[in-house]
Amino acid sequence: MGKVQKTEAEWREKLTPEQYHVTREKGTERPFTGDYQVEPVQGIYHCVCCGAPLFENEHKFEAHCGWPSFDRPLAAASVEEHQDGSHGMRRIEVTCRRCDAHLGHVFPDGPAETTGQRYCINSVAITFHAGE
Numbered sequence: 001m002g003k004v005q006k007t008e009a010e011w012r013e014k015l016t017p018e019q020y021h022v023t024r025e026k027g028t029e030r031p032f033t034g035d036y037q038v039e040p041v042q043g044i045y046h047c048v049c050c051g052a053p054l055f056e057n058e059h060k061f062e063a064h065c066g067w068p069s070f071d072r073p074l075a076a077a078s079v080e081e082h083q084d085g086s087h088g089m090r091r092i093e094v095t096c097r098r099c100d101a102h103l104g105h106v107f108p109d110g111p112a113e114t115t116g117q118r119y120c121i122n123s124v125a126i127t128f129h130a131g132e
């Protein structure tokens with residue numbers, strides 16, 4: 001599967017200003033403003049930029065951090081992880097493998113009974129497709 005590449009102007013046309021800021025400029029939405037609550041609905045979250053399937057609702061958990069949190073991506077190949085030293089922190093950035101959209105960060109403080117990972121994702125970077 002090849003990379004989706006668009007110019008800055010093409011992304012700006014496709015995305016809302018907030019979606020553009022988060023996914024293409026590595027922004028962060030304000031906590032407790034998005035789709036952070038856990039609902040018992042079957043479905044898949046897709047990349048808002050390119051439509052790639054990224055996370056499953058089944059893997060979402062209540063992390064009390066104000067952002068949607070997952071204990072794993074849909075598949076290891078769905079996302080890429082990069083060292084991120086910005087803002088004086090050592091974090092691991094998570095991006096969409098298909099289009100390089102910034103999604104959020106992954107932290108090693110997820111649920112110990114599953115993976116121990118917390119994929120802390122901006123909800124403006126993902127769209128939910130119920131029933132998938």
Ligand SMILES: [Zn+2]
Pocket residue numbers: 047048049050051052096097098099100101
């Ligand atoms: Zn994407």
